[in-house]
Amino acid sequence: MKKKYAYIIPTLLAAALALGIFVGGKLHFNDTPEKLFTTNSKKDKLNRLIDYIDYEYVDEIDTDSIVDVTVNNILEKLDPHSVYIPKQEMSKVSESMKGDFVGIGVTFYTYRDSIAVIKTIADGPSAKKGIMAGDRILAAGKDTLFGKDLNNTDIVGKLKGKKGSSVRLQVYRKSEDRHFATTVKRDIVPIKSVISTFMLTDDIGYIKVDRFAESTFVEFKRALSALQKQGAQKLALDLRDNPGGYLGIAEKMADEFLTDGKLILFTKNKKGQVNEVYATKKGSFEGKPVYVLINERSASASEIIAGALQDNDIGTIVGRRSFGKGLVQREMELGDGSAVRLTVSRYYTPTGRSIQKSYKKGNKDYYKKFVERYRNGELASVDSIKVADSxxxxxxxxxxxYGGGGIIPDEFVPIGSNEEEFIDVLDSQGVISYFIFGHLDSDRERYAEYSRAEFLNDFTVDDILFEQFAAYCVQQNYSLDYYEYEARIKMYLKATLAEQLFDTNAYAKIKSDGDNMLQKVKELDDPSSIPFAIENEEMQR
Incomplete structure (x- = not known):
């Protein structure tokens, strides 16, 4: 993409690292190397080679980088989900999975040549100091934050810091054409993993979870409780595009729906040791209808929940076959600030299924299978899914x-047309968001009179904004028959406006009207909702 954009709130950092389940604790080995690792000719060979390069090689070589390459090459020979996390990436990965970080509490774009605030975090450090969407942060302390050579990593590093530390910000407010300075005290800022919560119908609540971090279960319980107070007797749990995370968090979430004593999953290591996990009496949504939404990018912890409910005949799994990741990793520190997430066991659903797809032909073939699902038609038709009777x-x-290669849903919903998926890509890659920010930046006062409810119910994207967006996309060399998909594009524009003006719940609620999986949930819950059913059947024919 030609435009730069970044978030001070990290989302899913390093997707390849996050794609999997890993056990919550880290391993700390206190034994001496002599006790832990006995003398071994293969290990001695590697150590000697690195020493020879260090001391004898004709040129100066960064042996740390050689070690990193060596570790990565070793892990690639094991399985696709055993991964090395270099020291410089550990803090980012840890923050994403911990569920918070210390900073000033804004999301921002590097817009043109300056740092432009998209939103402030409610009740966060910057919001308390009056910083608003559209403000430009020109400097943090003695560091200038504008110019053509802005580096997002450096910017984030200057805005983050230790809890309680202060940073003096120089700010320009375009809407008032004035500069001002304010001192912001850094504090803990949450990185939400439950990103959307609203009432889908009068009695169906909706919760979207984008990963399984340390804070996810607490966020989920809070969201579920709020929905129940609004009258939710049923739940649509959206795990689409969720790559996984902590095993224990998935177990806790599954327990919310399963009665005491029901098997959630079991794991088995190479010694044959089996660990079974059962539901308890703590579940707050037991015996109530639940719809779990999955797609081809739902993996690991997402598949644990879908598999646990499906195998216990609880709820309905809606969508498309999930990724197919049934390996469990444990994070182990390597002593220099780096770590390895090593596969230590396999997990199985209550009926004994392993949903791990084969990786015998190597990592490249493993991820190529993901593309093949699209090519062989299984994303468009359930009849194209081929699974062995064994x-x-x-x-x-x-x-x-069925086991092998993911969870096959109870109710299949095909992927959208190429054009619909392309609009989704424009959305997910930030193209629509960047355009909307520019639109708001030029005329933010136009929307000041709208309350959240008024915007959701009354606001309509006009033809002028639609045509401006189409022209913007043409300038960026994106090709699409924009007028054929005018209604869908206008929905996305309105949703993105709502997100930047209000919150992610408003964004998700607006988009739900054009979401085939959520419409399928409504149809299953209320069979009289025929239009979608007829349209869906025609698509599959």
Whole structure:
């Protein structure tokens, strides 16, 4: 993309690292190297080679980089989900999975040649000091934050810091054409993993979870409780595009829906040791209808929840076959600030299914299978999903389920057309968001009179804004018949406006009207909702 944009709130950092389940604790080895690792000719060979390069090689070489390459090459020979995390990436990865960081509490773009605030975090450090969307942060302390050579990593480093530390910000407010300075005290800023919560219908609540971090279960319980107070007797749990995270968090979440004593999953290591995890009496949504939404990018912890409910004949799994990741990693520190997430066991669903797809032909082939799903038509038709009969399992109530290569949903919803998916890509890559920020930046006062409810119910994207967006996309060399998809594009523009003006819940609620999976949930809950059902059947024909 030609435009730069960044967030001071990290989201899913290093997707390849996050794609998997890992056990919550880290391993700290206190034994001496002599006790932990006995003398081994293969290990001695590597150590000697590195020493020879260090002391004898004709040129100066960064042996740290050689070690990093060596570690990565070793792990690539094991499985696709055993990964090395270099020292310089550990803090970012840890923040994402911890669920918070210390900073000033803003999201921002590097817009043109300055740092432009998209939103401040509610009740965060910057919001308390009166910083607003559209403000430019020109300097932090003695560091200048404008110019053509802005580096997002450096900017984030200057805005973050130790809890309680202060930073003096120089700010320009375009809407008032004035400069001012303010001192912001850095504090803990949450990185939400439950990113959307609202009432889908009068009695169906909706929760979107984008990863399983340390804070996810607490966020989920808070969201579920709020929905129940609004009358939710059923739940749509959206795990689409969720790559996974902590195993223990997935177990806790599954327990919310399963009655005491129901098996959630079991793991098995190379010694054959089996660890079974059962539901407890703590569940707050037991015996109530739940719809779990998954797609081809739902992996690991997402698949644990879907598999646990499906195998216990609880709820309905809606969507497309999930990624197919059934390995469990444990994070182990390497002593220099780096770490390795090493696969230590496999997990199995209650019926005994392993949903891990094969990686015998190497990592490249493993991820190529993901592309093949699109090419062989299985994202468009459930009949194109091919599973061996040897992987057939039966639930307690007699439902047939399959292992190998992911969770196959109970109710299939095909992927959208190429054009619809392209609009989604424009959205997910920030193209629409960047355009909307520029639009608001030029005329933010136009929206000042709208309350959140008024905007959701009354605001309509006009033809002028739509045509401006189409022209913007053409300038960026994005090709699409924009007028054929005018209604969908206007919906996305309105949703993105709502997100920047209000919150992610407003964004998700607006988009839900054009979301085929959520419309499928409504249809399943209320069979009289026929239009979607007829349209869906015609698409599959």
């Amino acid at each position: 992987l057939k399992f039966t639930t307690p109530k007699g439902k047939i389920v």
